[in-house]
Amino acid sequence: MDPTTTSDELWSAVETFDAEAAELAIARLLWDVPLSAAVTGVVLPFLGEVGDRWEAGTLSVAHEHFVSDMLRRKLTALTAVPPTPVLQDASAAAPVVLLACPPGERHDMVLLCVALMLRERGVRARFLGADTPVPAIRTAARAAGADAVVLAARRPTTFTAHASALRRLAADHPVYAAGRGADAQTLEEIGARPLPADPVRAVVVLVGELSELSGSW
Numbered sequence: 001m002d003p004t005t006t007s008d009e010l011w012s013a014v015e016t017f018d019a020e021a022a023e024l025a026i027a028r029l030l031w032d033v034p035l036s037a038a039v040t041g042v043v044l045p046f047l048g049e050v051g052d053r054w055e056a057g058t059l060s061v062a063h064e065h066f067v068s069d070m071l072r073r074k075l076t077a078l079t080a081v082p083p084t085p086v087l088q089d090a091s092a093a094a095p096v097v098l099l100a101c102p103p104g105e106r107h108d109m110v111l112l113c114v115a116l117m118l119r120e121r122g123v124r125a126r127f128l129g130a131d132t133p134v135p136a137i138r139t140a141a142r143a144a145g146a147d148a149v150v151l152a153a154r155r156p157t158t159f160t161a162h163a164s165a166l167r168r169l170a171a172d173h174p175v176y177a178a179g180r181g182a183d184a185q186t187l188e189e190i191g192a193r194p195l196p197a198d199p200v201r202a203v204v205v206l207v208g209e210l211s212e213l214s215g216s217w
């Protein structure tokens with residue numbers, strides 16, 4: 001795969017709302033390379049460029065919605081792929097990680113990429129996605145027996161508005177906070193642990209910490 005070619009193909013398809021060509025470019029990309037390479041090589045730079053073009057006023061809201069929706073659908077479809085052999089073996093005791101955005105946060109695409117990369121590394125990822133009430137996250141974390149919870153938000157206030165509920169969650173499960181809203185002061189206020197801003201590095205760090213937390217895995 002040549003990321004530049006894929007990105008060029010995608011852009012020309014997006015400009016004319018050519019859903020079939022865009023689907024093909026994304027499908028080829030995700031078929032050809034390991035997920036983490038596709039995420040770092042194309043998906044994240046592409047989303048960043050969508051943002052830059054949108055902010056510069058050279059990409060319409062319609063284009064942004066079109067491409068965001070398509071990428072999200074393609075990435076979500078990857079969760080329909082049968083789990084890796086290690087996840088089919090219940091005795092392997094792979095750790096469970098629950099991922100969600102707090103209430104009011106709809107930017108969940110990077111979090112979805114992280115969920116998929118964790119799954120690729122043999123983690124049982126449970127993705128709740130955007131705009132999830134904190135009590136619902138807590139109930140799900142308990143029911144799933146989560147070894148860790150990963151939250152993402154763009155603004156510190158999206159976390160701090162629920163500081164006491166998040167601290168209660170962090171008392172029961174290790175909570176990691178990421179995204180632009182996860183500054184040091186916010187992490188301290190909600191009792192969360194940091195993750196690297198780079199999603200691929202974050203997955204490496206998380207997998208390392210999970211294997212320490214869950215011992216035998």
Ligand code: B12
Nearest residue numbers: 047048051104105106107108109110152178179180197202
């Ligand atoms: C796509 C997009 C949307 C999509 C989201 C689709 C989805 N399901 O994710 C939709 C259409 C839903 C959307 C909605 C809105 N959006 Co919007 N959106 C964007 C856009 C264009 C791209 C976001 C993105 O994915 N960026 C690419 C990633 C790669 O960059 P990043 O988010 O900064 O993340 C980096 C790190 O923070 C980190 N990271 C992020 N999350 C995580 C998670 C983990 C676990 C880890 C480890 C790392 C990590 O990884 C990235 C690389 O380092 C940005 C523009 C931009 N410049 O980002 C606006 C932008 C974020 N949106 C914005 C706004 C205002 C909105 C709306 C309020 C618009 C409206 N009026 O309706 C709504 C609702 C927002 C809400 N309530 O949450 C503003 C935010 C302003 C602010 N200061 O917070 C932006 C910056 C655009 C702008 N300049 O106005 N949006």
